[in-house]
Amino acid sequence: xxxxxxxxxxxxxxFSGIQPSGGLHLGNYLGAIKRxxxxxxxxxxxxxxxxxxxxxxxxxxxxxQDPAALRQNTRELCAGFIASGVDPEKSVLIxxxxxxxxxxxxxxxxxxxxxxxxxRMTQWKDKAGKNTxxxxxxxxAYPALMAADILIYHxxxxxVGEDQKQHLELTRDIAAKFxxxxxxxxxxxxxxxxxxxxxxxxxxxxxxxxxxxxxPSDASRINMTDDADTIAKKIRKAKTDPxxxxxxxxxxxxRPEARNLINIYAALQDITSEAAIVExxxxxxxxxxxxxxxxxxxxxxxxxxxxxxxxxxxDEIDAILSRGAERARVIAEPILRDVYKIVGMVx
Ligand code: TYM
Numbered sequence: 353x354x355x356x357x358x359x360x361x362x363x364x365x366x367f368s369g370i371q372p373s374g375g376l377h378l379g380n381y382l383g384a385i386k387r388x389x390x391x392x393x394x395x396x397x398x399x400x401x402x403x404x405x406x407x408x409x410x411x412x413x414x415x416x417q418d419p420a421a422l423r424q425n426t427r428e429l430c431a432g433f434i435a436s437g438v439d440p441e442k443s444v445l446i447x448x449x450x451x452x453x454x455x456x457x458x459x460x461x462x463x464x465x466x467x468x469x470x471x472r473m474t475q476w477k478d479k480a481g482k483n484t485x486x487x488x489x490x491x492x493a494y495p496a497l498m499a500a501d502i503l504i505y506h507x508x509x510x511x512v513g514e515d516q517k518q519h520l521e522l523t524r525d526i527a528a529k530f531x532x533x534x535x536x537x538x539x540x541x542x543x544x545x546x547x548x549x550x551x552x553x554x555x556x557x558x559x560x561x562x563x564x565x566x567x568p569s570d571a572s573r574i575n576m577t578d579d580a581d582t583i584a585k586k587i588r589k590a591k592t593d594p595x596x597x598x599x600x601x602x603x604x605x606x607r608p609e610a611r612n613l614i615n616i617y618a619a620l621q622d623i624t625s626e627a628a629i630v631e632x633x634x635x636x637x638x639x640x641x642x643x644x645x646x647x648x649x650x651x652x653x654x655x656x657x658x659x660x661x662x663x664x665x666x667d668e669i670d671a672i673l674s675r676g677a678e679r680a681r682v683i684a685e686p687i688l689r690d691v692y693k694i695v696g697m698v699x
Pocket of ligand 1: 367368369370371372379380381382383384408411497498501502510511512513514515516519550551552553554562563564
């Protein structure tokens with residue numbers, strides 16, 4: 353069976369996840385959450401599609417998390433999803449550890465995936481650093497759990513930022529090896545959906561580095577909890593160059609900081625980067641930055657205000673997650689049951 357045929361036999365379904373390790377930032381919003389909302393509301397090429405979005409707490413603990421902070425960050429991430437427009441009625445919104453089938457399928461995948469595959473993952477190399485002997489076993493096996501998150505729902509489409517591409521290729525490798533080893537066409541070949549103007553939002557201090565919660569400089573990123581003044585100040589102070597903006601994207605080739613701000617402007621407005629550069633051609637940063645700051649404040653500060661409001665009601669957040677877990681298990685349970693049958697487990 354060809355790959356196209358393999359995935360076309362599955363009902364289209366979207367899954368994606370974010371780690372509740374604190375510090376939700378503009379990269380997560382533009383690269384992931386905003387696109388989750390688009391898929392929820394607009395479907396896939398105009399056809400409605402079921403959407404499942406997840407706080408991956410089991411992934412978060414592959415590096416040390418303070419328990420009280422993890423609880424707080426999981427609720428805050430849930431508030432961030434909802435404040436950004438993920439509707440818990442339209443989408444299934446879950447916390448990973450509340451749906452035990454993720455971890456159960458991950459164990460099966462630990463026996464399918466090969467050590468060499470894991471060793472090649474750039475996230476493993478980055479996060480484990482030089483002292484791999486001291487990294488957790490969970491950090492090494494991280495991509496197998498991620499494959500399980502996706503495949504426990506037979507998800508066909510996964511919207512993510514560019515940094516997750518390698519993990520999604522591994523998900524396909526795991527699905528293909530399982531199908532091949534057991535002689536079945538059970539798991540789909542999931543498609544990554546890496547689209548839009550801001551699939552890789554860069555640091556405000558260094559346009560060659562990804563915007564990230566682990567950057568020691570708070571000025572390098574916009575946090576989704578920043579207030580309007582802080583957002584505007586960070587944009588005004590973002591590193592740029594002295595040249596005016598060109599009229600084509602080619603003119604930004606060796607100007608990573610300028611390119612980053614154009615991509616952010618485009619993504620916030622829901623237009624392409626090509627359309628954005630035409631709109632602002634010839635402007636100096638002295639004109640463009642205040643315009644970008646106004647746009648960012650208009651789009652982001654209602655989200656941070658709504659997050660703060662939702663965080664006043666942790667019981668409601670917990671109820672949403674319990675309900676989400678129930679709905680998710682209706683899909684996940686039969687798939688896990690079939691996996692156990694295929695593998696030969698007596699039930
Ligand atoms: P995480 O928690 O690091 O990031 C969540 C999402 O945000 C995107 N992202 C960015 N996009 C653009 N620019 C940036 N600077 C930027 N930084 C982060 C990420 O690409 C991601 O889409 N392994 C995943 C979580 C995960 C998952 C899954 C994702 C677990 N299971 C199953 C999809 C499907 C992660 O660590 O994302």
